[in-house]
Amino acid sequence: MAEGIIIKINSGIYTVKSGIEIINCSLRGKFRIDGITPYVGDRCVVSNDVITDILPRKNYMIRPRLANIDMLLVVFSASNPKPQLDIIDKITVMAELKNITPVIVITKSDLSDEKTVGFYKNIYDLTGYKVIVTALDEKNDIDFFLEKELRGGLAAVAGCSGVGKSTLLNRLLGNCTLKTGEISAKNKRGRHTTTCIQLFERYGGFIADTPGFASFEVGEIKQNEVENYFPEIRGRLGKCRFKGCSHINEPDCPVKDALIKGEFAKSRYDNYVKIYNDLKPAY
Numbered sequence: 001m002a003e004g005i006i007i008k009i010n011s012g013i014y015t016v017k018s019g020i021e022i023i024n025c026s027l028r029g030k031f032r033i034d035g036i037t038p039y040v041g042d043r044c045v046v047s048n049d050v051i052t053d054i055l056p057r058k059n060y061m062i063r064p065r066l067a068n069i070d071m072l073l074v075v076f077s078a079s080n081p082k083p084q085l086d087i088i089d090k091i092t093v094m095a096e097l098k099n100i101t102p103v104i105v106i107t108k109s110d111l112s113d114e115k116t117v118g119f120y121k122n123i124y125d126l127t128g129y130k131v132i133v134t135a136l137d138e139k140n141d142i143d144f145f146l147e148k149e150l151r152g153g154l155a156a157v158a159g160c161s162g163v164g165k166s167t168l169l170n171r172l173l174g175n176c177t178l179k180t181g182e183i184s185a186k187n188k189r190g191r192h193t194t195t196c197i198q199l200f201e202r203y204g205g206f207i208a209d210t211p212g213f214a215s216f217e218v219g220e221i222k223q224n225e226v227e228n229y230f231p232e233i234r235g236r237l238g239k240c241r242f243k244g245c246s247h248i249n250e251p252d253c254p255v256k257d258a259l260i261k262g263e264f265a266k267s268r269y270d271n272y273v274k275i276y277n278d279l280k281p282a283y
């Protein structure tokens with residue numbers, strides 16, 4: 001018996017890294033009975049090349065399937081395409097909900113100007129999240145940051161199409177990753193609806209070679225909980241005049257005071273209001 005982490009699932013073969021060993025495993029039949037679907041990232045118990053148990057998960061995402069994510073590199077480009085901050089803020093909310101550390105990566109600074117990049121960087125500096133600015137072929141501090149902060153954890157990438165996620169992954173994974181062309185060719189022919197995910201050991205932890213998470217639904221959050229998933233709001237709770245303050249229309253609200261003072265970004269606040277209003281109240 002040994003413990004390990006599932007680093008790849010392909011055609012019923014579960015590749016498990018256990019200590020320094022890589023073991024190709026099958027699944028004990030009971031998983032089908034229990035209705036448990038093991039995901040890449042799952043910690044498991046292996047006995048004689050058979051996975052006998054899946055250990056409790058910290059979190060998981062469904063599209064693509066990935067478990068126990070510690071860090072999410074949330075990517076947007078400073079230009080081409082221009083940032084869709086509503087989507088970015090949905091992603092950070094989802095990360096917060098699932099107890100994943102968001103790291104903001106702003107790409108294509110070479111296609112923008114300093115003022116614009118600074119504007120976007122400032123929005124997320126005010127959240128307290130780590131912000132990394134990159135440009136094609138530019139040496140940046142993303143490697144240094146991951147070396148220091150990944151600490152045995154699992155990092156994945158999220159963001160809209162065309163912002164440079166594959167470019168970033170290729171950089172982080174070297175030539176270990178699938179070529180992006182291979183994936184899209186398969187998708188085009190409709191042979192693979194989901195892309196096979198794999199974990200690569202990097203920076204003392206693991207990087208998932210997902211091409212990015214497809215959709216972020218905030219539906220599982222209750223309206224009165226949204227405030228907990230914006231650090232700028234979370235840090236100012238408890239001092240509003242009204243209990244259950246939504247920080248939208250109520251007077252004497254320190255959250256709105258902080259917004260007026262410029263202590264956090266208008267776009268973040270607007271996206272909070274948008275997410276809040278899209279959700280039904282909890283009863």
Ligand SMILES: Nc1nc2c(ncn2[C@@H]2O[C@H](COP(=O)(O)OP(=O)(O)O)[C@@H](O)[C@H]2O)c(=O)[nH]1
Binds near residue numbers: 161165
């Ligand atoms: N100028 C510039 N182009 C970039 C940068 N990062 C990515 N690109 C280009 O942007 C396009 C989309 O990148 P890709 O990695 O495929 O984006 P994805 O859809 O998020 O995976 C490609 O043509 C890349 O070469 C960057 O930092 N600067």
Ligand SMILES: [Mg+2]
Binds near residue numbers: 166
């Ligand atoms: Mg891509």
Ligand SMILES: [Zn+2]
Binds near residue numbers: 245247248253254
């Ligand atoms: Zn308030």
